[in-house]
Amino acid sequence: MKELGILLKNLISKKIVSEYSKLLFVDDGSRDATWQIIYKESLQNEYVRGLKLSRNVGHQNALLAGMDAARKVADCVISIDADLQDDIAVIPDFLDKYSDGNEIVFGVRNKRVTDTVFKRTTAQGFYKLMNKMGVELVYNHADFRLMSRRAVDELLRFGETNLFLRGIVTLIGFKTASVFYDRKERAAGETKYPLKKMLAFAADAITSFSITPIRLVLLLGFISFFVSLIFGGYFLTLKFFGSTEAGWTSLITSIWLIGGLQLIAIGLIGEYIGKVYKESKRRPKYIIDVDLFDPLKINGKERNPYESYSMPVNKLPETN
Structure with a gap:
């Protein structure tokens, strides 16, 4: 949060982005203290907002939930994983490309030196296999991207339940650009994508986009x-x-x-x-439990708009 907060304040001070810009953190039904951390920070930091999903719905659906919430109040949104292995220093480059008229800007890795030999080989094989099957993907691009509000609106028109955003985004057809960067080593924690999940993700991607x-x-x-x-x-x-x-x-x-x-x-x-x-x-892709963007939707209940919206810190919403 600290690194992103510093970057956002710097962009605001240089008048590159609006003073009303926010950092939106999506809690995908975590069972640890993630939501408490997000909520406390939202009370202390005017730039931080949070979105708590009622249960774990998976990376792609959680990402879509965040973009859906953000596009209601933003001209463009930038998605990035919370581990910040993707280089946030290139975000100003994203905004430059957006200013040039590009409605989708892809963050593309220069190389995969931080990956193990196995992961690098399988990932590159996956991209090549998908392209041979007729699925248009941006090579070495994950989910670090900028999308205009119009692009997100069009993305939300894709109603499929089995989401593979890397494939869907390329189908929108608006003007695009790429920003290249080097991915950093993981600073803390462990990856949430072990081999089993990576294989399941690849299988879903293939069967969702190709016969x-x-x-x-x-x-x-x-x-x-x-x-x-x-x-x-x-x-x-x-x-x-x-x-x-x-x-x-x-x-x-x-x-x-x-x-x-x-x-x-x-x-x-x-x-x-x-x-x-x-x-x-046609089940919903996600259900929002707490939306700190909208004070009328706390814990899924309608609230009096004149009632104080801030909850006491000692009475934080319970985690799942």
Whole structure:
């Protein structure tokens, strides 16, 4: 908070941004003291505001909730993860690009020297795979970006439940630019994206934006069919010349191979059907518990607009 606060005050003093600019922190249903820290800071710092979600809804939905709240009072919003590994020193460059008429500005990493070899290899492979599947992504861009209010308004028109913002933002089509930076080492804490979550995130991204995997399974089915015809003709030829022998190895191998392919195909189709099922429910992506942008929505209840909005520090909202 301190680093961002210093940066914001500096931008205000230079009249680069409005004096009414704010820092909005989104608490995605945390179970630690995150919300107490945000709330206390909001009472002491005029630039800090908070948004508390009723439960954990995931990184992408929480990010969308923050942008939705911020765009109501801002000409543009900049999203950044709270660990501040992304370099906030380039934020003035974001604003310069915005002033030049760009409605979306992507923060792009120069290189991945701070990543492990495994993470660097898998991340780069992911971007290349997505591009080959026809999904337009900005290489080495995560969720550090600037978006104009108009761009966020258009983003909110995408109604899908399975969010992959890196892919959706590129579909908006407004004028864009990129700002390059070097990512810093993590100062404290541990990543909230272990291998399991990264794999799930990649799978969601692929199945949310491309039907190429199903087409590959279809292609594999045709290949297996034609290969089986070739082998069938081969074995009939052997039988005709009386050279056949009973072979359990080839039989069992064929059964396991075809069975495995069928299970993979069924599982992949099931993944897409599951996404259709989730989309059909049209459930809200998130529910706001406390909105410090709007004093009329504290703990989800309507409040008297003439009533004091500040809660005593010793009576902080409870965390989940």
